[in-house]
Amino acid sequence: MAYTLNVNGASHSVEVDEATPLLWVLRDILDLKGAKYGCGAGLCGACTVHIDGAAVRSCVTPVSGVGTRAVTTIEGISDNPLGKKLQDAWLEIDVAQCGYCQPGQIMSATALLSKTPKPTDADIDAQMSGNICRCATYNRIRTAIKLAAGDAAKKEG
Amino acid sequence: MGFQNSKHGATRSTVTRRSFLKVSAATGGGLMLSFNLAPLAKALANIPGESAIGAFIRIGMDGIVTIAAKNPEIGQGIKTSLPMIIAEELDVDWKDVRVETAPMDAEKFGLQSAGGSTSIPRNWDNMRRVGAAGRQMLVTAAAKTWRVPESELTTASGVVMHAASNRALKYGELATKAALLPAPDLKTVTLKDPKTFKVVGKPTKDVDGPAMVHGKPLYGIDVSVPGMLYATYEKCPVFGGTVARANLDEVKAMPGVRHAFVVPGTIKPGEVGLNAGLSGGVAIVADTWWQANVARRKLRVEWNEGPMAAQSSKGFAARAAELAKQKPEMSVRSDGDVDAALKGAVKVLEASYSYPFLAHATMEPQNCTAHFSNGKMEIWVPTQNGANGRGMIARTMGIPEKDITVHMTRAGGGFGRRGSPDPMIEAAWISKEAGAPVKLVWTREDDMRHDCYRPGGYHNFKAGIDGSGKLVALTDHFVSFGSDGKFAGSANMGGNIFPAEFVPNLSFGASLMPLGTPTGPLRAPGSNGLAFVFQSFLDEIAHAAGRDPLEFHLDLLSEKRVAAPAASTSGGPQAPAFNPARMRTTLALVAEKAGWGKRTVPKGTGLGLAYYYSHQGYVAHVAEVTTTSSGQMKVNKIWVAADVGGQIVNPSGAENQVQGAVLDGLGQILGQEITIARGGTVEGNFDTFPLLRMHQAPPVEVHFQLSESSPTGLGEPALPPTLPAIANAYFAATGQRLRDVPFNKPRDRDVRV
Structure with missing residues (x-):
């Protein structure tokens, strides 16, 4: 089947089976390697991307369900001011160890701050518990989200 | 994070052998330093197999310094920390440094592996000398340019200066000239006074950070090669099993499938372990990985599972209980007279402990890209030990090692898993048969069901306490895995496991059960299970003796009661002897x-402590644990003190490693268990093998105790005390002992897919 996808603001035509998960279209057809394969079952969050601003697990999202909605991946998240702030905060806090899960973490965190600009610890727990970090950099992920949120709040105020 | 100074156990390697260094002009100008430090490396590292190091430094005329990171990066931060050491002695600003992963080339770089927390202790002195040699050559080039004595020159921030004449030259301006000079003797190069360090010891961000947060391709799974096909590979659920027949024609008819074929495998019956050979299975090669896996759903294989298919976790537990009632099959250590001491004891304690099999579950599943062409093999792989995989490809496929090129990518976690060669040999074989470059990516289920697991273990203790509350006798009957008196991989126990040498009457014995499942090193191998059982049982002893655990342990650590045996096997053959003074200081910190003993906690909340010496590191924890209304264990906070020598190379990376290791341990104790049924692994994904998640992760407060020892590694030693500290805190909170982990044990999970 032919699909036209809107990814990071650009239009892409792909010819794939309708059940193909968005993750594998992004990675192996469009050569966007930022979203990662971790579990293939929506359990780990490494594949997280945004569809119309909402965080989704691209490994269990069939390409046929995407339609014309805007797909944003880690490669395009710098265009979102919150995404950029989070990327900067991730670097400032030196969050990563192996780093494999971190694109998914940043995508989930961007969705969190979009809805909840000043998240509490409970908000962070609720939104971020779908993203596994096997290196367990959770202390620093929390700190980085708070850093980005503080900055975001200042700019708005 | 904080630092404390103390004076314990300083040891230094001395250099006695000759060494030399070669210099060549880099293409496009600039300085490239090539070293052959074989004799030096041997003398310094004191570890067999360390044979050479190579081309480390390139200085461009623009002053940008490119430093090669010799060892694989698996999340332990070594790609940042080893180049920091070179940059320090080269005397350049870190902002001017770029880091490249070194090619895999033992002639130039020596041992290029990640494991055993050895990269820092093996390379600390080597990397300093490499940097200092580079600095020396730039100073010599400046001295010749200005016709002044070298002794009048100083360096700073990539500049050579002559104060007397107020002249300065940047390294970039000197690089071409320096490249033509003879090399200094590495053993006599001048090293900096550590007090003047500007790079080492400063929190430094991961060099791949910017690429990571923008989703740039960094990992093995991100590799693209022109004309590449994608492979999935189905192996027998029982290790060593082979294909009897498979419906290949049906699979080949699926969309996108280019090849589907049986790989016979090379593992001989009865051999166990991922180094035993190529596992047989069915390879499906397609235009996309997804197509390969859709086709795989149609695959029906009849396996020759072999005799190991009779094994199960339930069977192991039942057999371990039987063996526990008998005398140990073999003695591991025996001091004094345990029977007499137990008879004379005022109090005798008995307890049995167990820990489960564990998977590594790296976030990036095992994968490898291979391209066989014209008799040569090219490999791209996230690995901890590329040489191991290359050796297996050479042996299995008859390709000379010199014709196998290995590119090490950043790895999405390692934890010991990627020292095994299986993804490399599988991809290599499939590429050759498919006649194309092939990227093999394991599914999560492949990864979890075809691991080299941390072996489970069963410990059966007895202890005797005298009238003064001292531990005077200890026995452990360890029921483990192996055969013919030989422990399975990472299933062993050495004779010097603490508190051996600190208890006058002590015996360790072991009995072995045959095992068909591969086992191997998982972060802090051996120690990760042994610390849990010994530090938990010691806590039981302290409480039974009516003593505060901290006071009990500081007292226990104060006096060696028995000399170390000549042939102790734990902690690595070259590991320095356990220094109880360093442990005491760390525990006290x-x-x-x-706030141990200084603050009260609410009812239902408890503090527990534990400590362990592993991988040359001394680490102690205090955990604060409470329970939720639903009976779940909740860890509020964990404090850690670690002594890994007198110099923390990168405090940011170091703190991250400690926090990660501790939370890794918390994940293990909460709910991780691999179940064997019909010879294969039941769990396949993160629903049944739960990794720690954000809401379960408490703050981890890290302190470094600085001693006078040379720096040692930090990937592993902070994990072992975690489980017992939490279990002991859980006891303090609830009065319940956790003797069988995990806390949330899988129930009735005995059906293999």
Whole structure:
């Protein structure tokens, strides 16, 4: 089947089976390697991307369900001011160890701050518990989200 | 994070052998330093197999310094920390440094592996000398340019200066000239006074950070090669099993499938372990990985499972209980007269402990890209030990090692898993048969069901306490895995496991059960299970003796009661002897930071402590644990003190490693268990093998105790004390002992897919 996808603001035509998960279209057809394969079952969050601003697990999202909605991946998240702030905060806090899960973490965190600009610890727990970090950099992920949120709040105020 | 100074156990390697260094002009100008430090490396590292190091430094005329990172990066931060050491002695600003992963080339770089927390202790002195040699050559080039004595020259921030004449030259301006000079003797190069360090010891961000947060391709799974096909590979659920028949024609008819074929495998019956050979299975090669896996759903294989298919976790537990009632099959250590001491004891304690099999579950599943062409093999792989995989490809496929090129990518976690060669040999074989470059990516289920697991273990203890509350006798009957008196991989126990040498009457014995499942090193191998059982049982002893655990342990650590045996096997053959003074200081520090004995906690909340010496590191924890209304264990906070020598190379990376290791341990104790049924692994994904998640992760407060020892590694030693500290805190909170982990044990999970 032919699909036209809107990814990071650009239009892409792909010819794939309708059940193909968005993750594998992004990675192996469009050569966007930022979203990662971790579990293939929506359990780990490494594949997280945004569809119309909402965080989704691209490994269990069939390409046929995407339609014309805007797909944003880690490669395009710098265009979102919150995404950029989070990327900067991730670097400032030196969050990563192996780093494999971190694109998914940043995508989930961007969705969190979009809805909840000043998240509490409970908000962070609720939104971020779908993203596994096997290196367990959770202390620093929390700190980085708070850093980005503080900055975001200042700019708005 | 904080630092404390102390004076314990300083040891230094001395250099006695000759060494030399070669210099060549880099293409496009600039300085490239090539070293052959074979004799030096041997003398310094004191570890067999360390044979050479190579081309480390390139200085461009623009002053940008490119430093090669010799060892694989698996999340332990070594790609940042080893180049920091070179940059320090080269005397350049870190902002001017770029880091490249070194090619895999033992002639130039020596041992290029990640494992055993050895990269820092093996390379600390080598990397300093490499940097200092580079600095020396730039100073010599400046001295010749200005016709002044070298002794009048100083360096700073990539500049050579002559104060007397107020002249300065940047390294970039000197690089071409320096490249033509003879090399200094590495053993006599001048090293900096550590007090003047500007790079080492400063929190430094991961060099791949910017690429990571923008989703740039960094990992093995991100590799693209022109004309590449994608492979999935189905192996027998029982290790060593082979294909009897498979419906290949049906699979080949699926969309996108280019090849589907049986790989016979090379593992001989009865051999166990991922180094035993190529596992047989069915390879499906397609235009996309997804197509390969859709086709795989149609695959029906009849396996020759072999005799190991009779094994199960339930069977192991039942057999371990039987063996526990008998005398150990073999003695591991025996001191004094345990029977007499137990008879004379005022109090005798008995307890049995167990820990489960564990998977590594790296976030990036095992994968490898291979391209066989014209008799040569090219490999791209996230690995901890590329040489191991290359050796297996050479042996299995008859390709000379010199014709196998290995590119090490950044790895999405390692934890010991990627020292095994299986993804490399599988991809290599499939590429050759498919006649194309092939990227093999394991599914999560492949990864979890075809691991080299941390072996489970069963410990059966007895202890005797005298009238003064001292531990006077200890026995452990360890029921483990192996055969013919030989422990399975990472299933062993050495004779010097603490508190051996600190208890006058002590015996360790072991009995072995045959095992068909591969086992191998998982972060802090051996120690990760042994610390849990020994530090938990010691806590039981302290409580039974009516003593505060901290006071009990500081007292226990104060006096060696028995000399070390000549042939102890734990901790690595070259590991320095356990220094109880360093352990005591570290334990006292963490107790102080956690407010041990100084503050009251609410009812239902408890503090527990534990400590362990592993991988040359001394680490102590205090955990604060409470329970939720639903009976779940909740860890509020963990304090850690670690002594890994006198110099923390990168405090940011170091703190991250400690926090990660501790939370890794928390994940293990909460709910991780691999179940064997019909010879295969039941769990396949993160629903049944739960990794720690954000809402379960408490703050981890880290303190470094600085001693006079040379720096040692930090990937592993902070994990072992975690489980017992939490279990002991859980006891303090609830009065319940956790003797069988995990806390949330899988029930009735005995059906293999």
